[in-house]
Amino acid sequence: MEKKSYTFDEIKQKLVNYCVYQDRCHAEVEQKMRDFLLIPEAKDEIFLYLMKENYLNEERFTRSYIRGKFYIKHWGKTKIKINLKQKGVTEKLISKSMDEIDDEDYEKTIRKIYEDYFSKQKGLKEYQKKSKTIKYLLSRGFEYDVVLDLMNKD
Known part of the structure; x- marks a missing residue:
């Protein structure tokens, strides 16, 4: 199947939409970018844009992930921690954000x-x-x- 090629701006918009739909972590956005075969400079530029415009915010992602997995799925802290680590979130940010759970x-x-x-x-x-x-x-x-x-x- 022929892969559709997008312009830089189209890709940027697609990634904005991806982040707007649901909070994402850096690793998820990184993974999504692989679909578009971007050169490293373009990747960096989009990453910076997403962070600057607050579409991508690792702390917000971590906090909403913790709330969702505890209050909706009723996961314990250990399981939440392991899953966040797999998504590349730092130990420090995870610990800092655990106060989302009363x-x-x-x-x-x-x-x-x-x-x-x-x-x-x-x-x-x-x-x-x-x-x-x-x-x-x-x-x-x-x-x-x-x-x-x-x-x-x-």
Whole structure:
């Protein structure tokens, strides 16, 4: 299939639209740029433009990603961190942005997931239910010590 070739301005506009549609991280924009086979100078120019005009903002992306994954998907901080790192977001920015998650909300969410999952375990001994529930919470990306704290409060 013949690849359509775009002018520099068309590509720039496509990347603006890509960023406007949803907050993006640098790595996602970088990936998208590969589709257009741009020379490095053109890439740099577009990157600078997107940042200068605030279409591309790594901190805003990180903060909205954290909010979405916690408040909508109910992921734990560990899972969020791992996924952000895979997107090339720095440890420093991730740590700084974790304040998007309210501590009380975090605890309530873990407790709710714990209770829902625990109550669904049928025909198991108490300790088996507990152990399965701990594994489940860890798989959702909640930290081991936080999960244990929760268990000890019961």
